[in-house]
Amino acid sequence: MRWKLKPNPNPQIISKLAQELSIDNTLAKLLVQRGLENYNQAKAFFRPNLNDLHNPFLMKDMDLAVDRIEKAILKGENILVYGDYDVDGTTAVSLLSSYLRKIYPNIATYIPDRYNEGYGISFQGIDFAEDNAVSLIIALDCGIKAIDKVTYAKEKGIDFIICDHHRPGNKIPEAVAVLDPKRSDCGYPFKELCGCGVGFKLIQALATERNQTIGDLVEYLDLVATAIAADIVPIIGENRILAYFGLQVINTNPRNGIKALLQQVKKKQFTITDVVFIIAPRINAAGRIKHGNYAVELLTEMDLDTAIKFAAEIEKNNNDRKELDKKITKEALQQIEDTNEQQNYSTVVYAKNWHKGVIGIVASRLIETYYRPTLVFTKSGNKLAASARSVKGFDVYDALEQCAEFIEQFGGHKYAAGLTLEEKNYQNFKAKFEEVVKNTLPDELREPEISIDAEISLLEVTPKFYRILKQLEPFGPQNMKPVFLANGLRDNGYGKKVGVDETHLKLNIFEGSNQKTFNAIGFNMGNKHSLIKNGKPFKAVFNIDENHWNGNTSLQLLLKDLKEE
Template identity: 65%
Template sequence: MRWTLKPKPPKETVAQLAAALNVEDFVANLLVQRGISTFDQAKDFFRPSLSHLHDPFLMKDMDKAVARIELAIAKQERILVFGDYDVDGTTAVSLVSSYLKSYYPDVATYIPDRYLEGYGISYKGIDFAHDNGFSLIIALDCGIKSIDMVAYAKAKQIDFIICDHHRPGDQLPEAVAVLDPKRADCNYPYEELCGCGVGFKLIQALGSNKGETSADLTPYLDLVATAIAADIVPMTGENRVLAYYGLQVINTNPRPGIKALVSQIKKHPIDITDVVFVLAPRINAAGRIQHGNRAVELLTEFNLEQAQLFASQIEQYNSYRKELDRQITQEALTQIEDNKETNRFTTVVFQEDWHKGVIGIVASRLIETHYRPTLVFTKSGDKYAASARSVKGFDVYNALEACSEYLDQFGGHMYAAGMTILPENYPAFKAAFEKQVQKTILPEMLTQEIEIDAEIQFTDITPKLFRILKQFEPFGPQNRTPVFWSKNIIDTGYPKTMGKNNEHLRLFVKQNNSPGIAAIGFGLGPKINLTKNQSPFQAAYCIDENQWNGKTTTQLRLKEIQE
């Protein structure tokens, strides 16, 4: 890994902010690095408020979307809420459908089958709507590129409202309303909402016409916070406000489905990391292994006993997902070695029997070993389907767009995308993708980076500092957990490894005359020799809490150590 110390902001700005907030300079430094340089900005950052949410009607077409839904209700039309099968899609469908059902009964949900229909709006879904008398479809977390499908629905007298957050193509679907803050002609002040976030703006607009405030809608924010965490959108602006209040709902009064999943987590309160690594994978497992409908059933169930039954089924899907993930990752790593492809700029692997539901996870796992843009292909019907994942700073969506002549369809973000391709185009696409990445990626992007916020001394690690850092939460992209760097550290006694394969490192460290502090390094077990015999070393770490036997202590979560 390469260690990069973030550039220091202007000293005068840092000093002024430190004085205004009565904090140490290095705390003010962390804030200025996050774009916070005044007392008022810091107040908004440390005290998120629902009043900071923007007027939903600032979003292009929101007035049209609300008018069409209100007309459908007035005319007693059937409304179908349609969404993708991942966490963002299933939470969005659960949110909008449960809100509408709170005052209008003729609402149903539809999640496409990952294997039979694939990503996004499907002809099968539109046929289902037509056969069952639905005249309005609200599509969430998908649809921005569904030109032909929306036209197909229009021919069947079915209207569409698109609520998406993916990048539009050159042409927009001919829907009644297209809500997407990334539309070139949309002046909404915040572009980085997830699909469920756009869904929340829709119910916020519907609610405002009924005299409801944002505070009245907080019970829905457990879903929004879960989607924000899972979809890895920037933890800034509205996302940070929605996640902050959503975590409060999760910790105090979540819907029964979330409550049933939260029971898997022993610690309290639950933070955004728990949502990312415990809640989100379980919700995702439904669509990966069984069907995304299972997630919607769980998240819209208001009987706790029934929700617990759904949650236990989803736990079984998740266990099976983990088993597949391990097996396919190992097969992919073996394929890379056998094909002698370790010196490429990309990783592109294919095996026709790999489970389509876990190839995205496998792509992420491969990046941990071979750090470069990665595509994992499997067979899906008469085509090949792939999930793409990228490395920091490299836009894999743009790279795919440059190779789109070989693709059947594709969509996604800078760091994650999906695509399908005809088998005969696979060799040419693989070569073109490698060439495009080689031409556009910067050499340093191929080495994993640890970005360090500041160098500090162990004497700076105080209960006051930890209390301040807790107020930086919730963490996420563009508001990462602060990473610190310290030198001349020694282990005070007997460093040890932990885990089934001794993969983790456990230390008790000090610096100069500072008090000792516990430290844990996940995956750093092989580096234990650097810490033996009280040899000095340097570390990049986050300041964390350890809860054990009812006692909470401060500890260092080591990211990396060096001599």
């Protein structure tokens, strides 16, 4: 792995902030790296406040969206809340439908079938709306490129409100309102909301019209925090506020669906990382293995016993998903070997029988072995569908745009996208994508990079230091868990390989002549044991964490990499 130390910010700003906050220079440096340069900025960061959320009416078309919904309620129209089948989409549908049902009964929900309809707004979904006398569809986490679908609905007398956060194309759909902070003509101050976040801004605007306060909407923040975590959006600005308070709801008074999911896990306190690895995969499993409707039913269920039954079914789906992605990853790795593509600049693999619900996970798994932009294709109807995942610093969305001649449709972000194409275009697409990546992926991005926040002495690692570090949570993109570098380390002789296959490394580290030792654990680092044997000096990069054992709590180092001194 490449180790890259972040550049040092202005030392005068660091020193001044350290004095203002009565903290040491290392902690002040971490804050300045995160764009916090004075007392007030740091206070807003450490003490998130719901009153600091932006006025929702700053978002373009928000007034039009609210007027159309109020008109629908006044006239007794049927409203369909429509969303994508992933975590962001199903939480957004759950959020908006549960809010609207508190004020109006004629609300239905719709999640497209991943296999029969594919991503986003479908003609089948619009036909369903027509069959059920729906005159207003509110689409969440999708729709920004659904120009033909919105036109089709309009011909049937059905209006659309679109709430999306993906990048628009050259043309905006002719909907009644299009809420998307990434619109070039939208002046909304925060551009990085997830789909559920845009849905939350809509209910915030509707609540304003009803003289409700932000306090009346706190109960929905468990859904928003789950979507923020799952969709890997930057946890800064509004997302930090929403995630911070959403985690409080998850830990104190979550909705029945989330409570039922958490009951399956023996844990008392949940962090944003737990949401990513415990809650999100289970919600996602419903849409991957069965149907996204299961997730919406779970997340809107008012009866806890019923929610527990739904959660047990979803737990089964999640276990099935794990087996599938393990099997398909193995087959995909074999395909790369069989085709001698180990040295390629990109990974593009395809098998017609791979389960469409897990190809995104498989793409991420393949990057763990071959660190490069990756697409996993499977058969979907008479087309091929793929999930794309990228490596740090490389915009896979832009790369796909350069291959547009072979693609039927695509959408997504810098690091994750989805696409469909005709089977006859697969080989041409594969060749073109490899060519684009080869020409645009810098050599330094071809191996994983560890971004290091600061070089420190282990003497700095104290309980007070850790308490302040904890207040940087919730961690996520643009506010990652701090990574530290320490030099001149030695193991005290008790270092060993641990785990069933001795795949992990457990050390007891000290620094220089300082005899204070720290427990350290390096997952999947058993192969580095030779670097620390016989008191050899080494350097390490690590996170700092707490270890709870037998009722005792101590600080430990979570190793990310080791190198010889």
